[in-house]
Amino acid sequence: MxxxxxxxxxxxxxxxxxxxxxxxxxxxxxxxxxxxxxxxxxxxxxxxxxxxxxxxxxxxxxxxxxxxxxxxxxxxxxxxxxxxxxxxxxxxxxxxxxxxxxxxxxxxxREHAQAAREHATAYDDVTEQVETRLESEQVRRCLRGLTELQRQAVTLAYYQGLTYREVAEALRTPLPTIKTRMRDGLIRLRDCMGVTT
Incomplete structure (x- = not known):
């Protein structure tokens, strides 16, 4: 047949x-x-x-x-x-x-749609990496605008995960001073980064 x-x-x-x-x-x-x-x-x-x-x-x-x-x-x-x-x-x-x-x-x-999704995903990944890098550079630039004590306190608290008390002990500085410096440093960082509340 x-x-x-x-x-x-x-x-x-x-x-x-x-x-x-x-x-x-x-x-x-x-x-x-x-x-x-x-x-x-x-x-x-x-x-x-x-x-x-x-x-x-x-x-x-x-x-x-x-x-x-x-x-x-x-x-x-x-x-x-x-x-x-x-x-x-x-x-x-x-x-x-x-x-x-x-x-x-x-x-x-379907093949065109899949190719477009893959292209968009690749583009999104690159975009995200660029944005992350730009944000990191902006954070570093803004951190340089802080006083030495503010920069150290913020770095220890936010990048190393220490508590205020641990930061105070690490920097051999009274806890109230650390809290004040951290608050002032975070306000300056926020202003520098252009973050609105």
Whole structure:
């Protein structure tokens, strides 16, 4: 049943002179020879329709093969009062071809969206690193504007995690003095950094 599609130039006679409606009813009963005749009669038509929509020969051959398999599987659904076998086959071929194009477009859209997300993520990472570096430089610059005691107290408290009491002990300075210097230093840092409350 899975014969390779043969594409000759010109339109073949309807299944070697047989009426395609009769051939289709034989195919519906599982007659493989009838399907072979149907295949020969319809494969060029099916391929022609598919290639006009899909525009890629390799994919068109694949889709045309799928259509021919559909015709085999769905033969019992064919109704002669709804149209000719050629029209029915052409409709199935067109639908399959459009589905393939839509599927390919959806896949391309997903790839583009993923690439855009990856680009945005990379951009965001770089932006975040630059902002962090700029903020760090600004903090260092602002720390240089503090008195020596303020700078030491703030550094010990915020960068080394010491409590006010531990800072006072480390700097051998009374606790109230440390608290005052820390408060004044933080106000100066806030003003220097442009932080509004």
């Amino acid at each position: 899975n014969q390779p599609i043969r594409f000759s130039g010109g339109r073949p006679a309807d299944a070697e002179g047989h009426d395609l409606t009769d051939v289709m009813s034989q195919v519906a009963r599982g007659d493989k020879q009838a399907f072979s005749a149907l295949y020969d009669a319809l494969a060029p038509l099916v391929f022609g329709i598919v290639v006009k929509v899909v525009r890629d020969r390799a994919q068109s051959e694949e889709v045309a093969q799928e259509v021919m398999i559909d015709l085999w599987r769905q033969a019992a659904r064919y109704r002669s009062d709804a149209g000719s076998v050629r029209t029915w086959a052409a409709t199935i071929a067109h639908r399959r071809a459009v589905d393939r194009v839509r599927s390919a477009q959806a896949a391309a859209d």
